[in-house]
Amino acid sequence: MSQPQEVLAALRTALGDDQIRVGDAVPVRNRADSAGLPPCAPAALLLPRSTAEVSAALAICHRFSLPVVVQGGLTGLAGGAHPVEGEIALSLERMNGIEELDPVGRTMTALAGTPLEAIQQRAAEAGLLYGVDLGARGSCTIGGNVATNAGGVQVLRYGMTRRNVLGLEAVLPDGRIVSSLVKVIKNNAGYDWTQLLIGSEGTLGVVTRVLLALQPAVPSHHTALCSVAGVAEALQVLDRLEAKLPGGLLAFEAMWRDYLAATAAHAALPPPFTSGPALTLLVEAALPAGEAYADLFLEALSALVEEGLLEDVLVAQSSRERARFWTYREASSEFYRHLPTGLHFDISVPLAAMAQGADLLHARIAQASPGASLIMFGHLADSNLHLSIHPPEGTGFDGLAEVVYRTVRDVEGSISAEHGVGVLKRPYLGYSRSDSELALMRTLKDALDPAGILNRGRILA
């Protein structure tokens, strides 16, 4: 089999020796993403330094019909960047850097391999803000964020990554470079092809450069933990707060009882409310600077307590307390390590079906895996639930995914709110997409990647 040798030779010529790793020289980190699959060394690792090198590499792989897996920060949970036997891994890690910040148009231009946190920091230095924030901010890259349409904890206010992208430069599977980096809010000059690439998990093109919209910085944060009797009450609270603080809510996160039991047991965080409420909400608002507005936040919450919609409220009195409140929400990565291995889900449920959906999930999982702990939390205002099922030691996961995704189908939700499909959720895509939608996705894939080389087997079989 001389073909791989021939390909490698062509790649070496195009990129230079130092941009290619093979065999043992492929670092361990490039052999897996964060989905928990067994590591697999790619046939080679490419480390292009420029869009031109990405283009040259893809043109060669396309010519030889050699499959390519694209890698960013490798924080994905769906196996999208996890190498499959025989694939060439193309990592954007050397394309790291912020090229420009335009303070007038409030835009930032960055290379795809730039970590999200670097983007956030650079925006903050200019008195601005980038609207997407998530736990993996230190390692995930902006290119990966775009490829997966990353969500996070501020979607309520700023939307998902899609809404924060003004333009892209990308390399198509055959090596062609396409670029739309026009620094305007409104551009109806023909198809917005960037929208198709956003969220396509690297299967239609490799994002190499992004043009981001920035926002004014938030003058002051107001943060509270609230206890409520259930989902229906929480949704009424959301409604009232949005009416009183129009456009002001940043986050509206929900943690179910078992979630906070786990933070207490395994993350050294005593529960915020000793009553052990069914739901604990983390509410955060951005309001104009000034005391009147702090009062407004307090008044809005107090009114809800008086009305009986909120059982109890704790308002952060300092930025330190604010940070402490957030540790509850961000503790999940810590307590997972202490629990039996879990199966994780990231689903969307329509708000009108959220109470019923949460009940159904609890009942069906209890039946399918007696004794399992079900950790439920999520971005409630965004209709997004995260679920971790930890069956008792010694029992397996058989049928659990089926139970969860069947429930998603029953309530007409989505099998992936923000993590994407990758390879892990591919078998279940039909639970939230029709055959005609899948056929349309296949048509688009075949049109842009006729040789089927790019992130093959991700999303579509």
Next chain:
Amino acid sequence: MSQPQEVLAALRTALGDDQIRVGDAVPVRNRADSAGLPPCAPAALLLPRSTAEVSAALAICHRFSLPVVVQGGLTGLAGGAHPVEGEIALSLERMNGIEELDPVGRTMTALAGTPLEAIQQRAAEAGLLYGVDLGARGSCTIGGNVATNAGGVQVLRYGMTRRNVLGLEAVLPDGRIVSSLVKVIKNNAGYDWTQLLIGSEGTLGVVTRVLLALQPAVPSHHTALCSVAGVAEALQVLDRLEAKLPGGLLAFEAMWRDYLAATAAHAALPPPFTSGPALTLLVEAALPAGEAYADLFLEALSALVEEGLLEDVLVAQSSRERARFWTYREASSEFYRHLPTGLHFDISVPLAAMAQGADLLHARIAQASPGASLIMFGHLADSNLHLSIHPPEGTGFDGLAEVVYRTVRDVEGSISAEHGVGVLKRPYLGYSRSDSELALMRTLKDALDPAGILNRGRILA
């Protein structure tokens, strides 16, 4: 030529006699859109009552390779819905109706032929708001809004139509129905094909049903007219106001001096500022109810006057005064009738190049068409300028489009901010899109519409 007869017979069988008009029975209104092109009777007008009928009609036209032009409210300004000789017109006017409003998930499901205003009113009745508003609200349809990714006067706060659409049902050019009407904010389960259809001007599929996101109603509007010395100052004002009223601005519209001269001369509206400032801004904010917020708005504006950034300010003291302020901005349709025939543009210019771009346009148009009046106004915060050039009677438009679009290219803007390309701007698409982008658009068109029947010649040749 018996083929048309055969097609018509097939269409009659599929849709029923009453859903087809031919010859003189085609109403005058369906022979033109609002682009000002000479009317042209389509070969037939189809009036389907359901998605199934749209599907049947397209399947037949696809089989016979017969071109189809899609019609909504016919308010488009780019010729996208204007029939071309031999085309079948497919009007969505009978698919008019709101099917559901979900107050918990804040969504509305409506048929494509529903007028925008009906959507706005139904949302208001439920204490909610649909985020897109534009002058043609009474006649334009939601399907047309989606097809053209309509913008309007509240993009600053709510984004363009794209941001307000949660899902679509559409019929592809070969008659296949695709549907994604999942009532969730976050859905990363595979390609978001709806994003590709939004803004594709009916060239990739016919939108038949929409799922819209609704917003909480605005508790109170605060509106002001402000005079400023120029674009640079206006952009500083925008910056300051966004910092003081985070998330609060709804509109930030700019009217140049000649615009207000025209409203004074031809729309019986005396100028708001006798000083005749270079720029007059219409600023509107949505703030929480209560006196403290009215004060906040006043204080923010007063501070800008003291600082010298604003020359003068008029704050609306009643909803009637607010409506009067808006008549300045909405007067353009009236004064166009009194001026010599004009050539209209809808361009985007990066904010950082806005001052330079406006100057360049004034200078180059004065040179190309001495004595022409140049009416300039627009959604300044959205980087969107509307331009009308009215050369003196007896002189033509030769070369003026070239002058404008060349300037757009020089400042790296977009030839269409919100009106779309249609047929009128097709020759200039290359001024804001590269060859590789045009090739990618062509690939997508060919993949979804291999017979090339749907809105042929719109956007792409």
